[in-house]
Amino acid sequence: MLKLRIITALCLVPLVLAALFLLPFNYFAMFVGVIFLLASIEWGHFIDKDRALITMFAMGIVLYGLMGLLPLQGLWTENTSFDTLAAGMEPRLSYLYIVAGVWWLVALALVLTFPRSATKWRGNAAIQSTFAFLTLVPFFWAVMTLRSFEYQSNPHFGAWLLLFVMGLVWAADTGAYFVGRAWGKRKLCPNVSPGKTVEGMLGGVASAAVLAVIVTLSLDLSSQQTVIVLVASIVSVLASVLGDLTESMFKREAGLKDSGNILPGHGGIMDRIDSLTAALPVFVLVVWLLS
Numbered sequence: 001m002l003k004l005r006i007i008t009a010l011c012l013v014p015l016v017l018a019a020l021f022l023l024p025f026n027y028f029a030m031f032v033g034v035i036f037l038l039a040s041i042e043w044g045h046f047i048d049k050d051r052a053l054i055t056m057f058a059m060g061i062v063l064y065g066l067m068g069l070l071p072l073q074g075l076w077t078e079n080t081s082f083d084t085l086a087a088g089m090e091p092r093l094s095y096l097y098i099v100a101g102v103w104w105l106v107a108l109a110l111v112l113t114f115p116r117s118a119t120k121w122r123g124n125a126a127i128q129s130t131f132a133f134l135t136l137v138p139f140f141w142a143v144m145t146l147r148s149f150e151y152q153s154n155p156h157f158g159a160w161l162l163l164f165v166m167g168l169v170w171a172a173d174t175g176a177y178f179v180g181r182a183w184g185k186r187k188l189c190p191n192v193s194p195g196k197t198v199e200g201m202l203g204g205v206a207s208a209a210v211l212a213v214i215v216t217l218s219l220d221l222s223s224q225q226t227v228i229v230l231v232a233s234i235v236s237v238l239a240s241v242l243g244d245l246t247e248s249m250f251k252r253e254a255g256l257k258d259s260g261n262i263l264p265g266h267g268g269i270m271d272r273i274d275s276l277t278a279a280l281p282v283f284v285l286v287v288w289l290l291s
Helices: 002-022 025-047 049-069 082-088 091-112 116-120 125-147 157-183 198-218 223-254 269-290
Strands: 187-189 193-197
Touching: 002 025, 002 157, 025 049, 025 125, 025 223, 025 269, 049 125, 091 116, 091 125, 091 223, 091 269, 125 157, 125 223, 125 269, 157 193, 157 198, 157 223, 157 269, 187 198, 187 223, 193 198, 193 223, 198 223, 223 269
Parallel strands: none
Antiparallel strands: 187 193
16 A cells, blocks of 8 residues: 555655646646535535535536636736735635635634534535535645735745745644654544544644744745745645644534545545645735735
8 A cells, every 4th residue: 555655645746746837827726626626525425425526516607607706827916926916916806715714713712612513414405515615716726826925026926935834734744743753642532533643733844844944944935924934834734734633523424434436546636635635825914914
């Protein structure tokens, strides 16, 4: 299994990097859109496996409708930089991230009180579909928001920014795995994910913090910008843990080990992006609020 996971990862990493740095913006949006739709099908399995395609079509319609309100080419004003980020973001987009922030606070409450909390949404397709929208729609827009940042002046700046946040999550996952195996004793959330430990989570946060410090100190940022990025990095890493736990909660309730089998050794798309669905919108939200 480990060998298969490594082989799949070695195939995925070049694909993701190529999409980030080589695809023109509109084609990159299509690439992320495919990931969004595949993840929607897997979310449909959490709700009702016989109607998974209906969930995908509904999610696609919502996404397409939002594109009429939030054109991908108009997410930032032309002269937006870190100094003008709060003023430069499309106002309607900021509302989306506020909604996402509220959703992840609700998700935290659901995870902490599981399985008791499941009685409020178990068997309710409408509520579970709303959870799917609140998880995946802000994720899509967060990817596009970060990728499009300063795109006109430097087409690759947003790619590096997006890769930075993704790297934080990967560093946290790696640190949590090794620290958890070596020193993990106290269960983080046993009713949802018995394998995760408090020590592992702290090791993951520390690993991501080291990466964030190294990257921010290597950039020409003001002291205020550095603090903003570091705070956003830590908060987004904590959110990534919540994203992972939230998906585990829905899988456990649906009786599923993995969200799918499209990625050999890794499971489904949601199993790979669950942490990112929380980390990316939370990172954008925190940076926007502090700027």
